[in-house]
Amino acid sequence: MTMLAPLRPVAGNSFDVAWIRREFPVFERNPGLVFLDTAASAQKPRSVIDGIAEFYRSDYANVHRGVYGLSARSTARFEGARETVRRFLNAADVSEIVFVRGATEGLNLVAQSWGATFLKPGDQVLLSALEHHSNIVPWQQLRDRLGLELVIVPLDSSGGLDVAAFERLLTPRTRLVAITHIANVTGHVVPAAALVRLAHARGAKILLDGCQAVPRLPVDVQALDCDFYVLSGHKCYGPTGIGVLYAKRAILDAMPPWQSGGDMITTVTFERTTYQEPPQRFEAGTPDISGAIGLALALDFMDQVGRTTIRDHEQALTRYARDRLATMPGVSVVGAGSECLGVVSFTVDGVHPHDLATIFDQSNVAIRAGHHCAQPLMDTLGLAATARASFGIYSDESDVDALVTAIRAAQRLFDRPVQG
Amino acid sequence: MTMLAPLRPVAGNSFDVAWIRREFPVFERNPGLVFLDTAASAQKPRSVIDGIAEFYRSDYANVHRGVYGLSARSTARFEGARETVRRFLNAADVSEIVFVRGATEGLNLVAQSWGATFLKPGDQVLLSALEHHSNIVPWQQLRDRLGLELVIVPLDSSGGLDVAAFERLLTPRTRLVAITHIANVTGHVVPAAALVRLAHARGAKILLDGCQAVPRLPVDVQALDCDFYVLSGHKCYGPTGIGVLYAKRAILDAMPPWQSGGDMITTVTFERTTYQEPPQRFEAGTPDISGAIGLALALDFMDQVGRTTIRDHEQALTRYARDRLATMPGVSVVGAGSECLGVVSFTVDGVHPHDLATIFDQSNVAIRAGHHCAQPLMDTLGLAATARASFGIYSDESDVDALVTAIRAAQRLFDRPVQG
């Protein structure tokens, strides 16, 4: 396993981004790359890339059922990864960590196992106008199957979650609240702990979609006291194909299995099958062993950098970006900024976001353009598309400066006089 | 991407196993390893391990929605992997290739999307006594939900599928046949093309579980004419976390989505969502991008070695192993051998399989002991557990010889006179 060199001394609230960046081979291989699409997926540090390769070279075998040494080592690495995730989220018990493909699968699992079992016709599920499609469509499917009602918490004037409306919309019929921890289009951070208290006071369970939060904020599921938490590994510097569903043990205990097959059963006859305890009950088939191990290496990397350091860095950089964009003529930043982290959406007068992305790409500035899998939010904002820049552990002010330069170039290109 | 050196000249029907083995770093890192558990999961060649790492270093970004160059490259690699799988299975169209976590997820997808939509109370699903839990439990869940009947095709006297009984048990009520292509406990190869013809003649759809077949046999889904085919990447020298569901396009077109979220939708409002065409309709959320690419590299590796070469090698080695074990006093091979490929299950008088596995491990011989996730088959065979040796592209006669030596050592250890 490749170990990181000790962190360099940091200046002020920041850390040595140049050092961090050297740990991400993508920047060496793509000189000049200005990567501003971390909210879609993060780049991977050397320790993750090399660690997965090393695992396959040295310790790989299928897990759980092997008596021989290689399989015991593989199992120890895999279950060790689960413990790493537990520690990272400060879950009470390792059995509360279910490995899934990503947040989307985690949300579908909750909807189809917990939701289909415990929700009844007429029950309400509270979502917000900030949600990613992955936290909308599974609930729509369930609504159509069970006759639920989806209630949508609107935005406040800054484009964040309207907490007063949240409180008002919580009713005795609200059985579940499912809300993003950080909005993927605007970077708005919701007051998660307060929402959990409000939901619990009304007797509702609450799920937080932590896709954008886990890479940016220290997250402590026990302090939050949320019932469910989902995340995607590829967004926090880990490999694709792996994510986590956290749920309180008592809730997992009551949930029936969703997918079924090997590894999640106790006995099988053709008449009857009995199931394992959590988390195995929810991990049918051979799991993504190297994915789990890669995720643990990514979390270790984040821990080594320091999670409050990361948050402070993202905060400073987000502020810097919003401030710079706000002063540019013809540029509009989406949503007000005080509570935004890691993500900035914007539009440029006269240049469609899609065209911006193409123009930026010519100067190696990678941003995302479109609806960002949040069409209902775009409808609410009255926008068909935005350009979105998002930051990671390896981003710095020079990336923002490159973005500003690229916006100016796009404006020059599009504002030129042309022959009709 | 690491390319393989051209294959060495082969002697007779075989190929240069020493060369192949050098392509698998696990043998260099674990000198003396006798790996006989490929049926549980295969080891990975250098081209897969290094290829995944290289992909992350050079070309990684999220797929499908990015305008910039890195994302376009990543998308091209990912969709190129789908085309590699199509070619490998000879599917008619690339849209028939759905990426899933593994065979287990593929089977659950078919049961919960196709099965829940098209099966009615009283319909029969035909399984066999050879099945892995992953091809039993999803159908049991569906049976319990819909009121289906599961009909089990028994074994013939050699321990293979009883084809006469198969024919007899197919009735007008049989809507689906779901059967393994190669049995994971005994290595029995079923006459897949004949079963497809029989099923279709009765108007039933047929699914083949190709987990053990794809690494060992050339598989052509159009020649087989099966309706569904599933495989796990980690069993054919690819990474964990990825597998494939093949289904005929007309069938996929008629299937509703199962999981829902990003990437599989066309439009989303809070009222209504419309879904993409196959295969995207069935791939909710960020896919396992590196998993798909790694799988394609693994299939390329198999193609380079040659798939009939691999089959001939596995066949010769399986025969050699069965012949050697059959002559050992106190050793019983499970099932008769003419149609068996890649897998040998056996028992040793007076030594439980679990003890065998521990004893073998001391001499670096890795086998699997237990029920192999096929408890119903074990019940049919009247065995609580077997020891199972299984082969891969890198296995050779010396591995079998080491196994024989290890069996003798176990017998000596257990047959010694002891003080009561």
Added chain:
Amino acid sequence: MDLRELYQDIILDHGRHPRNFGALSDASHFAHGHNPLCGDKVTIFVKLDGDRIVEARFEGHGCAISTASASLMTEVVKNKTLAEADALFQNFHTKVTGGEQIALPAALEDDGDRLEPLAGVKSYPARVKCATLAWHTFEAAMHAGSIAAAVKTE
């Protein structure tokens, strides 16, 4: 490649001032088109007289490429037969995807040339769908008989 090759004057002009923009109240055919990956939307309205296109208009919002492509398309298909419009689409398609060029009948060469400014997208694979959305939607409108249809490109 220079961005001016992609964003030629004619593209920007049609992007800013699309021709034939707005619904056609007496359309005989129309279809909605959608690119779900970027959110571009277009509706194509056509009025047929026999197999001749007597009017073609569009509505929607999208990037400069997709707007200019829709605008130019409505211009060139007007007063063409369905077979001629199809020939123009085939030719255009190879132009923007970089496929093997399909020759146009002499009578259509001028119209083909008018679409030339969009050929720059072939160097931007992620943008080809923007250029073809209007055409796919036009085709869907024709195939739908006189019934509304919806297509999407991804």
Added chain:
Amino acid sequence: MDLRELYQDIILDHGRHPRNFGALSDASHFAHGHNPLCGDKVTIFVKLDGDRIVEARFEGHGCAISTASASLMTEVVKNKTLAEADALFQNFHTKVTGGEQIALPAALEDDGDRLEPLAGVKSYPARVKCATLAWHTFEAAMHAGSIAAAVKTE
């Protein structure tokens, strides 16, 4: 480690000729145990008189380790109080997992020593569950009151 350390004579002997094997028709407590990963199954039967174990037997099939462990367990718990049996289990558990040793009361030391041959499994993590299955099942039988229970180790 030498395999003879794991498969000591006493283990093989109890594996081949398990003591107290077979159902107990007048059991006051019993439980089924199962290790789903290897298929080992055991049923523990106990007859209690007050809080004293007057009879303990077992049935099932498994490897040499699990069979010997069940056999030895039924021998040492007989004529012990529940508290004593529990102390033996605690002590045994640390022995086979390699945890910090929990001392036994002097009166139980001989019984503790009789279980010593199983200590070899601590070098074989995959086999620890085999050694503890009988004990976990015994515990389940006790906790179930006089009702049958089922446990499994993985």
